[in-house]
Amino acid sequence: MALSTPRLLVRFLGGRNLLYGGAPFPSEQTPGDSKTRNEETDKVMSSGDSNPAATPTPCVDIQGDGRWMSLHNHFVSNSKDKEPDVLFVGDSLVQLLHQFEVWRELFSPLHALNFGVGGDETQHVLWRLSNGELAHISPKVVVLWVGTHNHSHTAEQICGGIMAIVQLIKDKLPKAYTLVLGVLPRGKMPNPLRERNAQVNKLVKDAVSSLPHASLLNVDPGFVHSDGSISHQDLYDFLHLTPQGYQAVCQPLHAHLKGLLEKQAEN
Amino acid sequence: MSGDEINPAAVAQAVEDVQGDDRWMSQIWRELFSPLHALNFGIGGDTTCNVLWRLQNGELDNIRPKVTVVWVGTNNHEHSAEQVAGGILAIAQLLTSRLPKTKVVVLGLLARGDGPNPLREKNAAVNGFLRSWLPRLGQAQFLDVGAGFVHSDGTISTRDMFDFLHLTAAGYRAIAKPLSDLLLQILDETPEEKRASLV
Numbered sequence: 001m002a003l004s005t006p007r008l009l010v011r012f013l014g015g016r017n018l019l020y021g022g023a024p025f026p027s028e029q030t031p032g033d034s035k036t037r038n039e040e041t042d043k044v045m046s047s048g049d050s051n052p053a054a055t056p057t058p059c060v061d062i063q064g065d066g067r068w069m070s071l072h073n074h075f076v077s078n079s080k081d082k083e084p085d086v087l088f089v090g091d092s093l094v095q096l097l098h099q100f101e102v103w104r105e106l107f108s109p110l111h112a113l114n115f116g117v118g119g120d121e122t123q124h125v126l127w128r129l130s131n132g133e134l135a136h137i138s139p140k141v142v143v144l145w146v147g148t149h150n151h152s153h154t155a156e157q158i159c160g161g162i163m164a165i166v167q168l169i170k171d172k173l174p175k176a177y178t179l180v181l182g183v184l185p186r187g188k189m190p191n192p193l194r195e196r197n198a199q200v201n202k203l204v205k206d207a208v209s210s211l212p213h214a215s216l217l218n219v220d221p222g223f224v225h226s227d228g229s230i231s232h233q234d235l236y237d238f239l240h241l242t243p244q245g246y247q248a249v250c251q252p253l254h255a256h257l258k259g260l261l262e263k264q265a266e267n
Numbered sequence: 268m269s270g271d272e273i274n275p276a277a278v279a280q281a282v283e284d285v286q287g288d289d290r291w292m293s294q295i296w297r298e299l300f301s302p303l304h305a306l307n308f309g310i311g312g313d314t315t316c317n318v319l320w321r322l323q324n325g326e327l328d329n330i331r332p333k334v335t336v337v338w339v340g341t342n343n344h345e346h347s348a349e350q351v352a353g354g355i356l357a358i359a360q361l362l363t364s365r366l367p368k369t370k371v372v373v374l375g376l377l378a379r380g381d382g383p384n385p386l387r388e389k390n391a392a393v394n395g396f397l398r399s400w401l402p403r404l405g406q407a408q409f410l411d412v413g414a415g416f417v418h419s420d421g422t423i424s425t426r427d428m429f430d431f432l433h434l435t436a437a438g439y440r441a442i443a444k445p446l447s448d449l450l451l452q453i454l455d456e457t458p459e460e461k462r463a464s465l466v
Binding site: 118 | 310311344379380381382384385386387389425429430431432435436
């Protein structure tokens with residue numbers, strides 16, 4: 001199956017199609033093709049111009065209890081009798097959201113499903129969505145929150161990974177709207193990851209600006225104070241949200257989602 | 268463990284900041300048992316080595332807890348069960364030497380993973396070592412809070428561990444009861460004159 005590269009995206013990036021993924025999306029991937037989070041990415045790339053952040057890649061079990069694949073299988077089978085209007089997918093920030101009271105307050109009433117996996121990078125989410133997690137459901141809106149864990153990739157590559165997911169969702173769920181959430185700042189004080197995440201958000205915002213089926217929502221309510229610090233009362237480990245942090249993020253997100261769902265209903 | 272070998276799980280080691288944002292070096296805490304006036308010095312991903320380093324590098328300097336609850340070992344992927352148990356024992360020994368009046372409660376490692384797997388066996392083996400070694404330290408005891416998480420078909424439910432490792436609110440409720448019962452019992456046994464001298 002060939003991957004169509006949006007010409008607009010290629011032009012914007014100066015013709016570099018390498019950021020949109022060079023590999024087709026196989027419906028199955030053998031364990032030999034997959035890699036761990038910690039390996040160098042070049043081993044899997046057959047061509048010189050593909051983006052590892054945009055190449056579907058499962059997590060190989062390096063700890064010994066196969067939890068990543070267990071969770072993926074759980075999501076696939078769990079979706080068979082559900083009819084969610086909203087699907088949340090991404091990394092730990094999505095996964096942990098499901099554990100807090102705010103999920104029941106704001107998102108269960110919207111008939112939402114949660115496919116977050118801690119530690120996931122863009123290429124892992126891409127693999128999961130390509131391998132069954134979208135097979136049995138037709139949500140009206142997909143909320144995508146991923147990118148902060150892509151430690152070996154540049155901002156451009158991470159943007160390419162996010163856009164590859166946006167494209168995949170469009171292919172599999174032609175009527176769905178994808179709401180990409182901006183990656184949050186992290187770390188107690190200013191550091192390179194904050195700059196990288198801000199750059200990812202800027203690139204993604206530009207990339208989706210021409211798409212009718214996707215947009216970027218900045219959900220940072222102002223976590224960085226005037227002295228550059230982030231409070232552990234918002235991000236308890238300067239990465240993950242406290243209940244207070246989730247409330248600040250989710251209230252505007254919820255309002256935005258409701259608006260989107262109403263618009264979808266009108267169309 | 269023979270006295271001549273160094274147990275790598277008992278070597279204090281700070282976490283190198285490999286991700287670039289320094290978050291591990293900044294302190295994490297959340298209150299679990301606030302009515303007992305508790306502090307939480309847990310850090311996700313920590314091994315016995317990391318906990319040892321933290322306790323040796325400031326975290327015990329300004330406090331005199333009556334009870335210390337230690338829960339670590341499931342992330343020691345590079346170490347054998349015996350080494351992990353040795354690392355936990357080293358932590359208990361450090362606590363009793365730095366805080367002579369503290370009681371140490373070591374929580375057993377939980378089962379993990381969707382179905383039976385080598386890490387469950389390893390964690391159970393760690394618990395086995397701790398059960399026999401900890402009583403030799405007069406002030407330390409072992410508490411197993413893992414009963415009931417593994418069902419008769421060998422599975423763990425995501426209702427208890429949302430990723431087959433970390434506890435949900437329901438999972439935490441299940442372990443909190445036996446733990447807080449034990450803590451209340453220990454605190455009750457602490458003589459009045461000792462309490463007055465504690466910071």
